[in-house]
Amino acid sequence: MGRIRLLPDEVAHKIAAGEVIERPASVVKELVENAIDAQASRIQVEITAGGIEYIRVQDDGEGIAPEDVPLAFQPHATSKISTTEDLFNLHSLGFRGEALPSIASVAKLTLTTRTPGEGAGVRATVEGEEIVLEPWGAPQGTTVEVRQLFYNVPARYKFLKSQGAEGRRVIEVVTGIALAHPHIAFTCIRDGKPVLTTQGSGNLQDTILLIYGSQVKGELLPINKTYPWGTVRGYAGTPKLGKGNRSGQLVVMNGRVIQSSTIRTAMEKAYQELLPTRTYPFIVLVLDVDPKFVDCNVHPAKAEVRFAEAQTVFRDVLDAVRSAVLAKNIAPQIQTPHSRSQGRPSLRPSGGKPKLQQGEITWEPQTWEQLDAVLRQYKPGNDGQKAPPWAVAEREPAPEPEPIAQGPIVEDDVRAPLLRGKVIGQLHQMYILLEAPQGGLWILDQHIVHERILYEEFLRDLDQQGVHVQQILPEVLEFSPTEYALIREHQGEIEKLGIELEPFGVNTLIVRGVPTFLSRVGGWREAVLEIAQKAEDSSRFREEAAVTLACKGAVKAGDYLDIRVMQNLVAQLARTENPFTCPHGRPIIIRLEQAELLRRFGRA
Structure with a gap:
């Protein structure tokens, strides 16, 4: 007896669904793309519990005719293509007819729809292989509700991430599609908000x-160039918007995020x-490509595409973006010393007595260091004018910071020179x-x-008594929807650090307190x-967060x-456990020994 058998439809549908529907964000993407293909002008996405328990996508598009509703749940039933040639002349986001049947095979689905010419709509309830149709009052357009995703595929369900992570991915998908279709009004609601x-x-x-x-206001450089294969447009961020990952990059091709x-x-x-190295640009790039030059049918989720002339596209995109970036003076503007000093770290006590200005200096030994600071501000041609009040304050010497550790110090071949050596100056203020x-x-x-x-x-x-927190003048922080969701999910861990x-x-937060x-x-x-982001990705969150905060607070x-x-600073370094490298692993000290100096000068 032969061993090869034809799989039952139920099993085949679940296999096909696994290629298209990987997580709640996949459901949202497919349904929103269907709404766009239906010429919707408003689309609302609502999720609960990260989209695992509930997803609702409502649009005001053309709707589905009553006689087409049962057919819409059959695999490969679509109104968007009819021949093989249509695959290479696509003008819609969907074309395979897989979205609704794939979702219905792994979740409980309800669809309500009404076309402009009908007095009443149709409601379809799908659970398993059973479809129940009934007349239903509804506004024009289509509403799809998805409940209990992967309720019947536990092997897939257990691979879902936390509700917070899945919810952020949904927000990220909706954000990308909203940027790809700015002519459509989008609303995304998460857990009622x-x-x-x-x-x-x-x-x-x-x-x-x-x-x-507002963080990107004034930092966007327009892109707009036309080539034989299509148009490259969008906005490139100035280097100021560079990020440590690619989350600020979005590529849209013919309305599809790719x-x-x-x-x-x-x-x-x-x-x-x-x-700088390992810094990535902020850019929203929109490609309008002749469908004949691109193949969209190379990935189950249609996220990847293949260009017929990839080298030409590469060269032209490089030219368009580079031209836009260099067309404007992107050199950073230097703030006045007064404004710069307001937010910089200082080693001076906040309640210290204000320093005297140049015209008020009394000629006593303790004022010589202050005089040095005044002279450093002098430039020929000042016509004898006084330095402004901030000039001395910006460069004035700072008092001794308190030691960070008590008790005896083990003097070795590094710590002993740090404690007994003589600081002779500062090079390049670095x-x-x-x-x-x-x-x-x-x-x-x-x-x-x-x-x-x-x-x-x-x-x-x-490790010991906890972080000392000091209240500050509130600072308002604006984030993208995805960033805000990430921070809110890890707010408890962030606040344990004293923030x-x-x-x-x-999508806005206020900082009210920070480590002292x-x-x-x-x-x-x-x-x-x-x-x-470190709380999301790192197993050494505490140490890596400490690196971020220490880097932010250190002198620059x-x-x-x-x-x-x-x-x-040198004395405090001698008291640390590791005076050799910074937390990133870079060396702290470079030594030029006396023997090497003597050799260089021919005295050895």
């Missing part, structure tokens, strides 16, 4: 600003030498120069020195987002430090 709303104005830039907020290594590589190459007791020159990166000190201090606080957050409107050593630091948006390259501050 609106998380995304667009107006359907048809203006891509307005939609970008609605979704990403993944393409060809396009991604061209976009990132266009920013070559404009962004490096501390230390004359070692036994001779030679040690060069220490001032930012990394302070970062290591703060990192170990912060971890010690977490107090409070919801403030749609960061109380003078502003610009918390990127730090909060980075910490939330370009900060002037006087001798006393440098001496105290």
Whole structure:
């Protein structure tokens, strides 16, 4: 007896559904694309429990004729193509006729629809292989409700992620489609709360600003170039909007959000030498391509495409993006020293006595350091004018920071020179120069020195009495819907680090308190987002969050430090457990030994 058998329809449908429906976001994508193909002008997406328990997609499109409703649940039944040639001349997002039957085979589905010419609508309830049709009062358009996704496929259900993670993925999908179709008004509701709303104005830039907020305002560079195969348009972000991952990149082709290594590589190459290593551009790229030049039928979810002339497309996309980025002066604008100093870290006590200005200096020994600060501000041609009030304050020497550790220090071949060496100056306002007791020159990166000190201090606080929190002037942080959902999911872990957050409107948070050593630091948006991403992805969340906060609070390259501050930083470094490298693994100290100096000068 033969061993090969024809699978039952129920099994075959579940296998086919597994290729199309992977998670709640897949359901939402398929239903929203159907709504767009139905010429909808408004689309509302609602999910509960990350879309695992409930999904509802409602549109005001053309609807489905009553006689077509039963057929819509049959595999490969579609109104969008009829011949093989149509596959290479696609003008719709859907074309396989797989969405509704695939969803209905792995969830409980209800569809309500009415066309403009009908007085009443039709309601179809599908569970398993059974379809129940009944007349139903409904507005024009289609509403699809999906309940208990994968209730009958437990093997697939157990591979779903948390409700928070699945919900964020749904929001990400809706956000991408909203940017791909700015002429459609989208609303996304998660657990009863609106998380995304667009107006359907048809203006891509307005939609970008609605979704990403004021952080991208003034930082978008228009792209618009035409080539024989199609048009490249959209908006490229200035280097200021660069991110540590590709979450700020979106590629749309003929209304479809796609993944393409060809396009991604061209976009990132266009920013070559404009962004630091491992930093990725913010860009929304829209390609209008002649359907004859592209094959959309190469991926079950239609997310990947194949171009007939990939090298030509790569070259032209690179040209379009690079031209847009270089067409405008993207050099960052330097803030005035007064505004820059308001949010920078300081080693000075907040209640210290204000320093005297140049005209008020009394000639006493203790004022010589202040005089040095004044002279550093002098530039020929000032006509004898006084330095402005911020000039001395910005560069004035800072008092000694308190030690971070008590008790005896084990002096070894590194700690002993740090404690007994002589700080002789600062190089390029980046490096501390230390004359070692036994001779030679040690060069220490001032930012990394302070970062290591703060990192170990912060971890010690977490292990012992907890982080000291200081209330600050509230800072409003705007996020995209996906970013906001990520932060809210991990808000508890973030607040254990001493960062107090409070919801403030749609996709907006307020920072009210931060760790004491960061109380003078502003610009918390990127730090909060980075910490939330670490909470999502890292098994060493506590340590990696401490790295982020220590890096944010440490003195920066370009900060002037006087001798006393440098001496105290070096002394504190000697008290750390690891004075050799920063938390990222970069070296803190470079040594130029006396023997090498003698050899270089021919004295050996």
